Amino acid sequence: MASSIFTNNSLSLSLPAANNHNQKAIPRDFLVRLPKSAPLSSPCHLELKSSRLKVSATASPATPVMDQSSTKTTSAPPPTTVEVDLGTRSYPIYIGPGLLDQPDLLQRHVHGKKVLVVTNTTVAPLYLDKTISALTAGNPNVTVESVILPDGEKYKDMETLMKVFDKAIETRMDRKCTFVALGGGVIGDMCGYAAASYLRGVNFIQIPTTVMAQVDSSVGGKTGINHRLGKNLIGAFYQPQCVLIDTDTLNTLPDRELASGLAEVIKYGLIRDAEFFEWQEKNMQALLSRDPGAFAYAIKRSCENKAEVVSQDEKESGLRATLNLGHTFGHAIETGFGYGQWLHGEAVAAGTVMAVDMSYRLGWIDDSLVKRVHIILKQANLPTAPPETMTVEMFQSVMAVRGMNA
């Protein structure tokens, strides 16, 4: 079992000026309590990899379905592979530079003859051609279609989702087809839900191109769209065939997007990996300057943490809710302030500070920990307070709805 800087417990809370109705509806799983005996750094961490999680430094030995003899890049380094252990629905996460130049990695997970790449107007000019090449190199029997959606959280809705279904039907995607999500968290969530629903379920592959998607949203099978009254209220648990993380895609990521993703990296340290948190405190500058080695480590360690949690609680009946640290307040900011005004990680960062402050006020953690959280988020250029225009009433109203879906 991994250690945590503090333990996430279920607890009710009283917000100032809360009325009884909303207070009852506020979810109870987003606060943190410091166990009396919790070490800030624990040798338990080293046991993390020994149970259900399999980490390998070599490429998977799986045999490619098609003959890629003409496309093998003999000089390519093998990717780091993190396995998500979900029985018959287990899948690998490949992590490394230049993975989109290794067609066999993708092609071994494409079983039918038709592929639909779902991407957006920002990512398409950068990586769509490369992705299509990776899917088709040495593999002329596969037809690849694509649908390019508008970019942004505010388009994560039913109207935009229907464009994916329209394209899939118009291009006659069949039950053996594969949907490929090429982009950030919004694209991954929408493409995954489309794959879960199209013809009652087709294969899909995640190619996350943002830190946020690489360390969090592409792993674990949560898919869905937003409703005007709340985030992710419509969706499915649906696992991909594989997740391919080409760390070279981070070279084109704007600084603000990069920082947003770090909020989730910091979360893993806080909820279950004290050693990783301490590593982040020492290496935040390396991450912000996009040091490839530092990033490869941060992504791998984040995926390992997420994979272990998801393997133990796929459908969030308990443990998985710890991954929501900062998200209850954070979602309220995103919904109340308007989708797309703040990036997801920015809202999560402010939400994490709120959760930590609340835990401190309840006497569960001491102020040194509060300070460390403030410091690391500031180092990562992330906000440590919600938007000034968000009132307590706005939080209560949105969080009462969110309480339906932790």
Place this chain on the structure above:
Amino acid sequence: MASSIFTNNSLSLSLPAANNHNQKAIPRDFLVRLPKSAPLSSPCHLELKSSRLKVSATASPATPVMDQSSTKTTSAPPPTTVEVDLGTRSYPIYIGPGLLDQPDLLQRHVHGKKVLVVTNTTVAPLYLDKTISALTAGNPNVTVESVILPDGEKYKDMETLMKVFDKAIETRMDRKCTFVALGGGVIGDMCGYAAASYLRGVNFIQIPTTVMAQVDSSVGGKTGINHRLGKNLIGAFYQPQCVLIDTDTLNTLPDRELASGLAEVIKYGLIRDAEFFEWQEKNMQALLSRDPGAFAYAIKRSCENKAEVVSQDEKESGLRATLNLGHTFGHAIETGFGYGQWLHGEAVAAGTVMAVDMSYRLGWIDDSLVKRVHIILKQANLPTAPPETMTVEMFQSVMAVRGMNA
């Protein structure tokens, strides 16, 4: 194994004037071939119940969650119960008269404190109050909300589905809530898909009120909505907690709707239950005159057949496709002719004749069987030919899309 009048095999076909493109895309699992040795009536049928299917003439012994002491109807006869065997997702089908007057049947499958009944403008005035009473009698802790959708296949779309999500969110349905489908096949399919997607999946219960829904669509977990280019292209496999068939609801069913449902009853006879088919040939008049005993038998036998098929092939990788007899042509009629112009069973009846005629032309069955199919469908007041305005080109165009989803 159950016997069939003829065996459903996978085969390609050449429609007159088919062009190569569409011909390739036409699905291959909707024709029938007569095995040389197939008996028209086979003792195999009697083995049907002995394998995975459990049929019981007594009420389930499960203990009700709530105290229904004040609501027990001591004189109520125990319902017939057919079990759908799907491992941890198994569920009972209750069949009988007056079941909506036995609150414990429903209440034992409601675990949370909130229920959303999804119904339509036709069924709501007839059975909504009765259903709410059944859910709440002696059970004051449960809050029941309802959403009343417009009636008809043409409303089985995303726009109407969103009304269910809107209502669920506005009334703050939580993750432990239960959605109840009260109505025919359209309501069951939409409510089921809404339940599969809302908060990534909540409980649901089917209360089918048409023959079509009682003998076919409420059993087996196929849920979804139509796309303008094809039926049921967006959806999920999602199983209910139980199916409650109160046969008294058929008293208010229009004759045309009743006949439509008989198309599916006849289908079970054709694909896998020769003895049942012969029984139908002798008892069609009793069914049309709504003889309660005849109907109870037809529904039970249909559910048994469907439950056995679904238990063996939940996600339609093979055997389950036999349930699509008549549906490939039938869906083409529904889609090409406009949703709602013909009832589903009417289109299936015409589609069954087309499939049978095609099988005859290919030499797989002899003309006596073709005649019997024509006769029984005419007896049931069902069409035996497609709409005159449907051209071969219209069939080819729609069936090429349908080929994506057998």
